[in-house]
Amino acid sequence: METRAPYVLIGSFVLAAILAVFGFVYWLNNTGGIGPRTNYHVQFQGPVPGLLVGAGVLFNGIRVGEVTQLGLAPDNPRFVNATISVATATPVRSDTKVGLEFQGLTGVPVVTLEGGVIVAKSGEPLTLIAEAGAGQSMTQAARDALRRVDTVLEDNSGPLKDTIANFKTFSDGLARNTGKIDGILAGLEKMTGGGTPAQKITYDLRTPQNLGPAGKTLAASLAIPEPTAVAMLQTQRMLFAPAGDRPGFGEFLWADSIPKLVQARLIDSFENYDIAHAPLRTSDLGQADYQLLIDIRRFRIVTEGETRAEIGLSARIVDKNGKVIASRLIETSEKLDKVEPAAAVAAFDAAFARIVKELIGWTVQAV
Secondary structure, eight states: OTTTHHHHHHHHHHHHHHHHHHHHHHHHHHHOSSSOEEEEEEEESSOOTTOOTTOEEEETTEEEEEEEEEEEETTEEEEEEEEEEEETTSOOOTTOEEEEEEETTTTEEEEEEEOOOOOOOTTOOEEEEOOTTTTOOHHHHHHHHHHHHHHHHHHTHHHHHHHHHHHHHHHHHHHHTHHHHHHHHHHHHHHTTSOOOOOOEEEOOOOOOOOOOOSOOOSSOEEOOOOBOOGGGSSSSOOEESOSOOTTOTTEEESSOHHHHHHHHHHHHHHHHOGGGOOBOGGGGGGOSEEEEEEEEEEEEEOSSSOEEEEEEEEEEEETTOOEEEEEEEEEEEEOSSOSHHHHHHHHHHHHHHHHHHHHHHHHHHO
């Protein structure tokens, strides 16, 4: 018996120590630690995500207690009731504001208090009502904000679509009228004295002379509509191959766009050949027996190899029924010794004269 006595004593001491530790922990969690404590009831009118028993209670940012109890309100499950234990010296009063904050990177929730002292009724803990939305997390707030934005966008989807469509129409209009806008701005600049526009020099294509007739005249009425051409040829500028600007041609302009200029000089040339059977103008196309349809293939200065002025036309003669009775491709070039406006125009005049003589002879034979 004497041998076993120390073991009983040691076991009793260890058990007492364990019970003391558990008692201290229980007291710390339920009475709030050292010093007198006061309990308060807090009611949250919404969810309190992440709030747990033991969470801290802060007063103006200073920890003064902890949450000791959590549960749903029995009369309204949407509300959450909590019991907090705070130091009695904490200045809590009837207008104390209660909230929920999320601290740190992990967003640990704590109950926050702001206010002064109030004496609770004897035996009854004071009940504090948290502000509406106090338990709303940042994620929930973001979701609510996005939901409101989505509602606004949905309610105004029609006007938004119309606004976007109007912007597209406006931008398309600007793209189509870029040249006109540039002209308007240039005019405004000129009016305000902001710039001095360069003086343009206009050059015309000469009508060939002494063309005939050489025995045969036009046996039927003929009309020459405006020639067709690719967009690049719808210009008054001198065109080059390879493309690019050339010194001295910055202010160069043909008297009209290339298709209109070629049409006018072809009509003048046919009149010089046989004034009695002059071609009809564009407004009289329906009265002509035949139409001479011209497609301009080339009207440019070539600077690769031997420098030359090139003209290439595709010609078709059609009757009143639209039937093609003859077609031909007519091409020629004229050597150019010096790349300057006056020399270039003289080369085009010579090349155009050969084109016209060949075209008139072929047309007279066909009709």
